Structure formats: C-alpha cells, structure tokens
Amino acid sequence: MSSTRYTFWVLILVVSIAGLSQGLSIPLLAVLLEQQGVSTVMNGLNAAALYIGMVLISPWLEIPLRRIGYRSTILVGMVLLTIATALIPLFSHLIVWFFLRMLMGIGDSSLHYSSQMWVTKIASPKTRGRDLSMYGLAYGVGFSVGPLGLNLLPLGIWVPFGTLLVLYVVAFILLARIKNEFPDKIVQTEKKQNKYATVLRVGWLALIPSFLYGFMETSLNGSFPVYALRTGLSIEWVSLILPSFVVGSIILQMPLGSLSDRIGRKQVMLVCAIVGGIAFFLFPLSGENVYVMMVLLAIAGAAVGSFYSLGLAYSADLLPASMVPTAGIIAGINFGVASILAPNVNGVLMQVWEPWTIFWLMGALLIVFAAACLFNRQANSDKDQLQVQLQK
Template sequence: MSASRYTFWVLIAVVAIAGLSQGLSIPLLAVLLEREGVSSVMNGLNAAALYIGMVLISPFLEIPLRRFGYLKTIVFGLSLLTVATALIPMFSHLAVWFVLRLLMGIGDSSLHYSSQMWVTKIAAPENRGRDLSLYGLAYGVGFSAGPLGLNLLPFGLWVPFGTLLVLYALAFVLLGRMKNEFPDAIEQTEKKENKYAAVLRLGWLALIPSFLYGFMETSLNGSFPVYALRTGLSIEWVSIILPSFVVGSIILQMPLGTLSDRIGRKRVMTACALTGGIAFFLFPLSGENVWLMMLLLAIAGAAVGSFYSLGLAFAADILPASMVPTAGIVAGINFGVASILAPNVNGFLMEVWEPWTIFWLMGAFLFVFAAACLAVQRGRTRMDQVSAPVQKQG
C-alpha cells in the first residue's frame, strides 16, 4: 500500500470516529436538556454553540493548516474534542455547557477541515468523487451509529461520554503513526486579499450544498428529538428513527460519488435535491407511523446525504488547487451558519406554528437549490466544462 493510500485509510477511520462523536453528542445533550425542562428555544440556542464555534474558527483555519500542516491541525482539533467531552458530564449549568460545546465546535471544525483538505489533495482527479464520497460514507456510518449511544444512558450519565473518550484515544493512536503533509502554496500571481471573492465568484454553486447539508443535519439531530418527544415518541424510537437519514446516505454515498465522476456533479446534485425535497414535503403525512418516518428519512438521506462531499468535489473540479483550501473554509462557514440557524429557526417554528413545518422548510431549500442548478445548466459555463473530468478524458 502506498503512503498516500495509507494516509487516506487512516483519515477514513478517524473521521468515522468523529462522526460517531457528533452523532451521539448532539441528540444526547438535546435529550438531557429536554429532561431538565429546558424550552425548545433555549435547547436550540445551546445546541447552536457547537456551530458558533465552527463559524468562529473557520476563517482562521487556513493559517495553521499552511503553517503546521494537516496532521497537527487534526491533532489540535481532536484534543479540544477530548477535553470538552470529558468536562461536559462534570457540569450541568447551561452557560458552562454552552462554552464546552463552543470548544467542541472549534475542535470538530479543525479536525474535519484538515482531513477533508488532506483527502482532497491526495485523491486523483478522476476518482475524486469516489474518494470524497468514501470519506462522507465513513462519517455517515459513524454519525448514524451515534444516536444508538442514547441507549447507554440507563447505565449512567458517564457511560456514553466515556465511550467517546475511548474512541478518541483510538484516534490518537492511529494519527500517531502518520507523517505530516502541507497544502500547495498559493501562487505569487494570486492576490491574497481577493481569494475569497474569487472563490465565491467561481464556485458559488458548489458551496451551497454545504449550507443545505448543515441545515438538514442539525434539524434532524438537534430538533427532531425534541419534536419526537413532544409528539409522544419514546427515546428508544428516536434512537432508531434518527439514523435512518444517514443510513440512507450510506447506501448511495459511493454510487453517487462514482456517478458524479462520470456525468458531472451538477446533474447528480440537481436530481438528488428534487428527490430529497419531495421526501421532506411528504414527511408530515407519516403522522405517528414510525416506519413511514424511517422510509421517508432514508429516501431523503439517500438523495442528499452526500451533498457536502459532492459540493466539495465540485469545488475542487472548478477551482485551482491552491484555492481549494479557501473553498473548504467557505464551505465550513456555510455549514456552521446553517447549523446555527437550524435549531433556532426550528425551535421558533415548533413554539409558534405546526412542528412539521420544519420538514417543509428543508424541502423548500432543496427545491430552490435544484432551480439554481437548472438555471446554471442552461449555458455551457466553465463549471459545465470541468464538472465531469472522467467523461472528458474518455
């Protein structure tokens, strides 16, 4: 096995652990706050701390990445996650949890940004969609398994948190055997002060999926547990229903990534956005039928669960290699902003309107994105010319 493939597979394992951590911690803390009688609005505000941390750190991550390399930035992020996870069960004050979740957001964003950029760098252009989809698949597998950790709560508050700490220790062991690498240097002809404007001008469509994925993921994992408990579903059912979205994405993650290598990212994302939007709009019809809930969330997950990785692959297709880390920064900010908005918007909707409107909102976002893809697709733009590298080589 080559050194780059070894690095790739270690990153896949580490991101699976990070996915499980996030998949467990978000609904776990939401359930604990709901049991304490905290309102859905305050619950949402507390959950938003994770994503506020992501947004605060994202604009600055490119600096340590270029100075210290991928590996050291990942280790920094994992260290913050470990410390915050160990401290959370020691306190029960909302303000303390807010700060600790803020630190978790900083750590999580550091880890994911560095690992995504590393995978993007070592992936061959003709297999970029496949490799990034495998990265997303690993995250999805961990994330979908995360809510199952809610069933550890009866054994004690420390048990789910202790499980996460053991997994972090395993990640540190895996990372300790890797060799550090650095991103491509920015070309002297590029104006540093204009790099964000250039990324937005050239790759705006490729950066929307990160916002959509952040909104959907946080809506389901941060708001759905509260929605479910208020509609009479048990914690056990929540732990089973929640993973169905990610399980759906797991099923099609690799096929969609490979298909996007062949026919273009934009065509794949357009079809997926339409399918996911329909599934979310139909969700209110499920009523209290948990099996129909699971089916519709699985369909939505299969369609749009790979949006982040497809968007990042699309950005890598249409931007110079030296600008991809900047695109990753913007994507991370988009994800964080959406994740901050989601629990607060959804909490407000559940307080003043019908709870199921949170699913219609997600569906509407997807339909708007599909319309934008179709509008861009009318002309043979630069994005069209490079979004299907394998097809053009063949």
Template sequence: MSSTRFTFWVLILVVVIAGASQGLTIPLLAVMLEQQGVSSVANGLNAAALYIGILLVSPWLEIPLRRIGYRSTILCGLLMVTAATVLIPVFSHLAVWFVLRMLMGIGDSGLHYASQMWVTKIAAPERRGRDLSLYGLAYGIGFSIGPLGINLLPIGFWAPFAALTVLYAAAFILLARIRNDFPEEIKATEAGVKKQNRYTTVFRLSWLALIPSFLYGFMETSLNGSFPVYALRTGISIEWVSVILPSFVVGSIILQIPLGSLSDRIGRKRVMFACALVGAVAFILFPLSGDNVWMMMFLLAIAGAAVGSFYSLGLAFATDILPGAMVPTAGIIASMNFGVASILAPNVNGLLIQLWDPRSIFWLMGLLLFGFAAACLFFRTTRSSQETAVAS
C-alpha cells in the first residue's frame, strides 16, 4: 500500500472515532439535561456550545493548517476533545458543561477541518467523490455507533466518557504512524488577493456547494440534539431513542459510496438536487408516523440515505469548481456554515417545541431541503472558474 493510501485509511479510522464521540455526547447530554428538568430552550442553548466553539475557531483554522500542517492540527484538536470529554463527568454545573462543550467544538472543528482538507488533497480527481464519500461514510459509521453508548449509563455516569477516552487513545496511536503534510502553497497571483476578496471569490463561484454544509449541520443537530426532547415529549422511551437515531446515519451509510461514485460520473449538482427532494419528502412525512417506531426508523433511514452525504458532496463540488489553493478557504466557509446551522438548530427547534408543535422541527427541515433543490435549478458553473478565481 502506498504511503498516500495508508494516510487516507488512517484518517478514515480517526474520523470513525470522531464520529462516535459526537454521536454519543450530543444525545447523551441532551437526555441528561431533559431528565434533570432543564427546559428545552436551555437544553438547546447548552447543546449550541459545541457549535459556538466550531464557529469561533473556524475563521482561523487555515493559519495553523498552513504553519504546522495537517497531522499537527488534527493532534491539537484531538487533544482538546479528549480533555473536554474527561472533564465533563467531573462537573455537573450547566455553565461548566457549556464551556467544556465549547472546547470540544473547537477541538472537533480543527480535527475535522484538517482531515477533510487532507483527504481532499490526496484524492485523485477521478475518484474524489468516492474518497470523500468514504470519509463521510466513516464519520457516519462512528456517529451511528455513538448513541449506543447511552446504554453504558447503568454502569455509571462516567462509563460512556471512559469508553470515548479509550477510543481517543487509539486515535493518537494511529496518527503517530503517519507523516505530516502541508496544503498547497498559494501562488504569487493568488497571494496578491486580499483575504476578504478571496472569501468573496469563493462565495461567488461556489455558493451552491457551500449550502450543503449548512443543511447537514442543521439536520444533524436537529436529530441528535432536539429529537431526544421530541421523543420524550411524545412518549417514546430513552431506549428507543438510542435505536431510532442511528437509523438516519445507517441510511446514509448505505448510499454514501454509491452517491459519491455517481456524482463522479453525472455531476454533483444533479445528485444533490435529486437527494434534496427525496430527503424533503421523508422529513415532511415523518410526523405522520405517530408513535410507530418502525415507520420512524424507515423514514429517517430514507432521509439519511438521501442527504447523509451532503457535506462530502458539497465539499467535492467546491473542489471541482475552485483552484486547489482556494479549497482550504472553502473548507473554512463550509465549517462556519456547519457551525452557524448547528447553533441555530437547537435554539430554533427548542422554541418550536415549546411554543408551537414538536412536529414542526421535521417540517422545517423538509422546507429547507426543498429550498436547496430550487437553488440547484439556478446555479450555473463555467469552465473558466479557476481562471476567474485567480484573476479576481
């Protein structure tokens, strides 16, 4: 196996661990706060701390990535996530959890940003969609396994967090076996472009490719941060929550690689347009399942199969459109979009649950996906996108 492919597979294994961390901590803490009698709004605000951390650090991630490289940035992020995870069971105060979850968001953002950019760099253009889909698949596998850690609670409050710490140790060992690398240097013609102009150029050329990161962040946080509250208020037991939630990710696992490969052949935009329509219908129909757990799992699996690969498809689309040196900038914008959406989701959903109807969180996700499908009809790309970017 070449060193490049070995690096790729190490990154895949590390992102499985990172996915398991998020997949467990988000619903676990949401359930704990709900059982403590914390309001849905306060619960949503606390969950938003993770994504506030992501949003705060995202604009600056390109600096350490270029100065210390991909692996070093991943290691720094992993160290922060590990420290926060170890400290959460030590404290029980809501404000302390808020700070620790923010720290976890900062570390998680650095880890994912650097690993995504590294995979994007080493992936060959003809299999870029497939490799990024494998990255998304790895995250999905970890994310689907994560909620099962809730079942460790009978052993002790600390048990799920101890399990995560063991996984982090494995990630450190894996990362120690690969060599550091650095992103492509900015060319002289691009170095003259002001930073704010570079962001404007990336937005102008690839705005459609940046929307999926927002949508994925909103959907992921809605399901993992707000669905446990929705379930408890509609009479669904905690045990069923840990089974229902992974169905979304399991659905995405099924089609993650086929959709990535299909996008390599027929284009990212066509694939995302069709997937958005299917996902929108599945979410809007979800409330009609009532208390039928199996129908809930089926509809979430359909939604996951359709839109679970949105983040990776959007990033691959941006990489197709932009020059290589500008892809890290697109990655930062995508990360910020994800953070903004993930902050909005628990707070908007908390208000909807408290002031209107718990089912409205699914109606909102459906409408957002319909809006994206409509945007796909208006977006046009040109063959001179890269030349335009450099000349801007």
C-alpha cells in the first residue's frame, strides 16, 4: 500500500472516531439537560455552543493548516476534544457546559477541516467524489453508532464519556504513525482580500449543501431527542431512531459519490434534495409509529446524508486547487451557522407551534435548494477562466 493510501485510510479511521464522538455527545447532553428540567430554548442555546465554537475558529483555520500542516492541526483539535470531554462530567452548571461545548466545537472544526482538506488534496480528480464519499461514509458510520452510547448512561455519567476518551487515545496512536503534509502554496498573484469573494461568486451553489447538512444534522441530533421525549418516546427508542438517518446515508454514500464522478455533482444533488424534502414533509404523518419514523429518516439520510462531501467535491470541481482550502473554510462556517440556528429555531417552533413543524422546515429548505440547482447554469469552464485570471 502506498503512503498516500495509508494516510487516506488512517484519516478514514480517525474521522469515524470523531463522528462517533459527535454522534454521542450531542444527544447525550440534550438528554441530560432535558432530565434536569431545562427548557427547550435553553437546551437549544446550550447545544448551539458547539457550533459557536466552530464558527469562531473556522475563519482562522487556514492559518495553522498552512503553517503547521494537516496532521498537526488534527492533533491540536484532538487535544481540545479530549480536554472538553474529560471535564464535562465534572460539572453540571449550564454556563460551564456552554464553554466546554464551545471548546469541543473548536476541536471538532480543527479536526474535520484539516482532514477534509487532506483527503481532498490526495484524492485523484477522477475518484474525488468516491474518496470524499468514503470520508463521509466513515463519519456517518461513527455518527450512527454514537447515539447507541446513550444506553451506557444508566451505568453512570462517566461511562459514555470514558468510552469517548479511550477512542481518542486510539486516534492519537493512529495519527502518530503518518507523516505530516502541507497544502499547496497560494500563487503570489492571488489577492488575499478578494479570495473569499471570488470563492463565493464562483462556488456559491457548492457551498449551500454544507449549510443544509449542518441544519439537518443538528435538528435531528439536538432537537429530535427533546421532540421524542415530549411525545412519549423513551430514550431507548431515541437511540434507535436517530441512527436511521445516518444508516440511510451509509447505504448510498459511496454509490452517490461514484455517480457524481460520472454524471456531475449538481445533477445528483438536485434529485437527492427533492427526495429528502419529500421524506421530511411526510414525517409528521408517521404519528407515533417508530418504524415509519425510522424508514422516513433512512430515506432522507440516503438522499441527503452525503451533501457535505458532495458539496465539497463540487467546490473542488469549480475552483483552482489553491482556493479549495478557502472553500473549506466557508463550508465550515456555513455548517456552524446552520448548526447554531437549528436548535434555537427548532426550540422556538416546538414551544410556540406544533413540534412536527421542524420537519417541514427541513423539507422546505431542501426544495428551495433543488430549485437553485435546477435554474443554475454554472459552467465548469469558469474554473479555467479563474485560473488564467489568477496567473496574470
């Protein structure tokens, strides 16, 4: 096995551990706060701390990535995650948890941004969709397994958190065995002050999926546990229903990535957005039938669970290689902003309106994106034109 492929597979294993961590910690803390009698609005605000940390750090992540490299940036993120995870069980104060969850967000964002950019760099353009889908698949597998850790809670609050700490040690060992690398240098003629505007102008459609994925993921993992408990579902059912979305994405993650390599990312995302939107609109009709809930979430996950990786691959199609890290920064900010909005918007909806409206909102967002894909006439030749402009 070449060193590049070895690095790829180490990153795949590490991101699966990171996915499991996030998949467990989000619903775990939501359940703990609900059991303490915290309101849905305050629960949502506390959950938003994770994504506030992401948004605060995202604009600056390109600096350490270029200065200390991919692996070192990932290791810094792992250290921050480890510290926050170890401290959360020691405190029960809402404000302390808020700041610790911010620290987790900073660590998560550092880890994911660096690993995503590393995979994008080492992936061949002909298999970029497949490789990034494999990355998304690894995260999805970990994320789907994560909520099962809720069943460890009856053994003591330390048990689920201790399990995460053991997995972090495994990630540190894996990362220690690969060589550090650095991203491509920016061409000197590129104007830094215009970089973000240029990426937004050329790759705006490719950056929307990161927002949508962040909103859906946080809505399901941060708000659905509260919605479920308030409609009479047990924690055990929540731990089984929640993974359905990610399990669905696992089924089609690789096929959709490979299909996008052949027929185009935009076409694949258009159809997927329509299917996912319909599944979310139908969700309220499931009533209290948990099996119908699981089927609909699995369909939605199969359709849109790979949106982040497809969007990132599409941005790499549209932009020069040196500008892809900038697109990754914007995608991370979009994800964080959406994840901040989701628990707060959903908390208000559940408090002042019908709880099921959170699913109609997700469906509506997907249909709007599908319309944008349908009417957009973005040409891939823009990438070549931009490359020529940058070299003048």
